Amino acid sequence: MNARLFMDIRPVETLMLGYFALMAIIVYISQERVTDCPALLAGYAAAASFVLAARWAERRFPGNRPAALARFAAPLLVLPFVYSAAADTVLVLHGRYLDDTVSAWETSLFGGLPNVLTGAVGFPPLTELLTLCYFSFYGCFLIPVLLYTRGRRALGERYLFAAMLTLLTCYLGFMAVPLAGPAAAAPELYAAYRPSGYVITTLQGRIMAAFDPPGTCFPSPHVAGAWITLLCLRRHVTRNQRVALWALTSGLTAAVVYDWYHYVSDVAAGLAVALAAHAVAKRLSVRRERPRIPVPA
Incomplete structure (x- = not known):
């Protein structure tokens, strides 16, 4: 993957990647209040990689319907992890x-x-x-x-x-x-x-x-x-x-x-x-x- 991967990116992909980056930063600086910091950081990295990989596959195989659908649905597919990971960080501010x-x-x-x-x-x-x-x-x-x-x-x-x-x-x-x-x-x-x-x-x-x-x-x-x-x-x-x-x-x-x-x-x-x-x-x-x-x- 190179810089071309980030050209013509969908708004929802930008949104998801930005959220992953923000949450990774919050988890890292609040690791004393997070149960499993390494697992959460790895999860956000994996979720970002999945979204980018789905985009790469759709661009690599233009006209391929399964690849296009996978890219479209990628934000939904990572949502279960995003929700459960958010639940693991609810106490980072107030304790x-x-x-x-x-x-x-x-x-x-x-x-x-x-x-x-x-x-x-x-x-x-x-x-x-x-x-x-x-x-x-x-x-x-x-x-x-x-x-x-x-x-x-x-x-x-x-x-x-x-x-x-x-x-x-x-x-x-x-x-x-x-x-x-x-x-x-x-x-x-x-x-x-x-x-x-x-x-x-x-x-x-x-x-x-x-x-x-x-x-x-x-x-x-x-x-x-x-x-x-x-x-x-x-x-x-x-x-x-x-x-x-x-x-x-x-x-x-x-x-x-x-x-x-x-x-x-x-x-x-x-x-x-x-x-x-x-x-x-x-x-x-x-x-x-x-x-x-x-x-x-």
Whole structure:
């Protein structure tokens, strides 16, 4: 690989590589507060190499569809590592979780912890419905690939950049306000007021227990990811699809508090991140698509 590899690089690739470099620096200077500094540094180096290798393969074999698809999807393929690695660095700034501060503030503001208040009006069918909305978030990771394979690469590219910008911003936010989450921070209240549901609720609970580490709360990546999906796609889908997007996004936004996954503060921050990321992505898209006027010699 040489300097030509960095020519005509995609915005989402620049974003990912910049994030890897930033996180590697943070991990290195905070290694006393990180469990396994060498493994994290090696992981970020491997993720960057994978993104660059996918780009090299697509350029090396022009017209090869699998190579082109692999390059397009590379940011999504490294995301599981990026998320888990972010969870390993949540305490590098504060050294502890800040749930006591956030829960006390929300209790004072709302007259009680919102997770308890929402659960007081809940019942199993509602739990199942809201948790289904929350579960639907995982489908967002398939959307860019579906757009790509259906010939809507430009839209898929814009959405992928906006989604990655949104999620990576959330991952950085984990360090700014590390929260274990309401269920982990108040297990007695959670045991007393946890909502009950059926199949989807049980399945989602197992997914959270296996793959959702503490500290990955603020801002809520689920809320941010759902809203950036709605903001990016609402003008490019059918009316029925738009209604479904609004319904699922609204249900997910309520579910994260109702199901004790997040505080209201996480929801507000996640929405703010989505709005900001959408504004940035839209501005960059307009700049890239603006025709260049040749300068007279």
